[in-house]
Amino acid sequence: MKKIVRRFSPAERGWMLYDWANSGFSLIVVTAVLPLWLNAVGHNIGLSTAQTTSWWSYANAFSTLLVAFFAPLLGSLADFRGWKKTSWLVTSLMGIVATFLLAFVPDQGFWLLLILFIIANIGFSVANIYYDAFLTDVTTPERMGQISSWGFAVGYIGGVLPFIIFYVLQNVISNKQSIMLAFILASLWWALFSLPMLLRVQQKYFISVPRDPFHQTLIRLKTTLKHLAEYPKIVGFLVAYFFYIDGVNTIITEASLFATAIGVQMTQLLTILLFVQIVAFPASIMFGHLAKSVGERLMIIIGIIIYIVIAIMSVFITHAWGFWVMAFLIGSAQGGIQALSRSYFGKIIPKAFAGEFFGFYNIFGKFSAVLGPLLFGSVAAITGQVQLGAASLLIFFVLGGWIFIKYA
Secondary structure, X not given: OHHHHHOOOHHHHHHXXXXXXXXXXXXXXXXXXXXXXXXXXXXXXXXXXXXHHHHHHHHHHHHHHHHHHHHHHHHHHOOEOOHHHHHHHHHHXXXXXXXXXXXXXXXXXXXXXXXXXXXXXXXXXXXXXXXXXXXXXXXXXXXXXXXXXXXXHHHHHHHHHHHHHHHHHOOOOOHHHHHHHHHHHHHHHHHHOOHHHHHHOOOOOOEOOOOOHHHHHHHHHXXXXXXXXXXXXXXXXXXXXXXXXXXXXXXXXXHHHHHHHOOXXXXXXXXXXXXXXXXXXXXXXXHHHHHHHHOHHHHXXXXXXXXXXXXXXXXXXXXXXXXXXHHHHHHHHHHHHHHHHHHHHHHHOOHHHHHHHHHHHHHHHHHHHHHHHXXXXXXXXXXXXXXXXXXXXXXXXXXXXHHHHHHO
């Protein structure tokens, strides 16, 4: 273990540990606990499951679109000397505090839960813009694929450990106590393991702070948009990323609904979610290792192909064992394709403007999170089969893969 740790610089280790820190929020709060607790609280005030599900979707969509809209501006401001670390810290604290406060919302506080989640999710998402942009500061272009992959891999373990603590303790404490534990654990985990990033990571590439930074940022964004044609590879990648990451994110967000629809019980579903994280840890590292030999580009294509297989096989899944197979394939490609997309993009952008370009990277990823769920939900509603809803995502992987091969 010491040999592995020594392979990375203090800055690289500090950067990777932030993925460890905030993954508890993704797995415990967003995926496993808050949707179910929100449904129960909604019932307490007379809302149906359909209504609580709709409001949960609206809250996700609102926070996602808000971040996407402001991402280029926020990312560009972070390119100024000394602003990136401060911006990351403020938005991380915003997410941590809001997550902690979720634990103290009464079981009639449906709307307060939604508001705090929106605040926490905005903090989480914006902090990740700066986190991604720091990749160019902490390592070299040659090591970006490896470091980015290790970041995702460490993140999966960082999400699993607090999840296991919650998973075990929920059986020996009351339901309300387990909910409070989940939110407090996720927030404290996030805060504690953010410290290495705070102490060890510094902004290496930057531009000088002008007299009027906000005005100058708007001018920069306008100029960048006008001259995007000068970066055809970046544009090609972003368009391809928009489509294939939409499919990836939709499969992540809709997996629980898919499993429930084919009869997977909640206890088994939590076990499968844990299984995905465990598979994703070595798979992410393997993707990064192979990328050193064959390049990020080929490994991203392989990841897209795996997701094409997942979309096709979803048509035939009607029992729990089939979902286990799907979960294994998702775990094998999920972290790898996300990590290598980030590092590939980090290599092709101007380093001094990493925040600005990762803002655009984020906006493409966030806006893409709208189309996939819309298509999945519409097809599932029209046909009455979640399998066909999942299969409809095939178009995103095929189109994204084709654009990536041809233009990125």
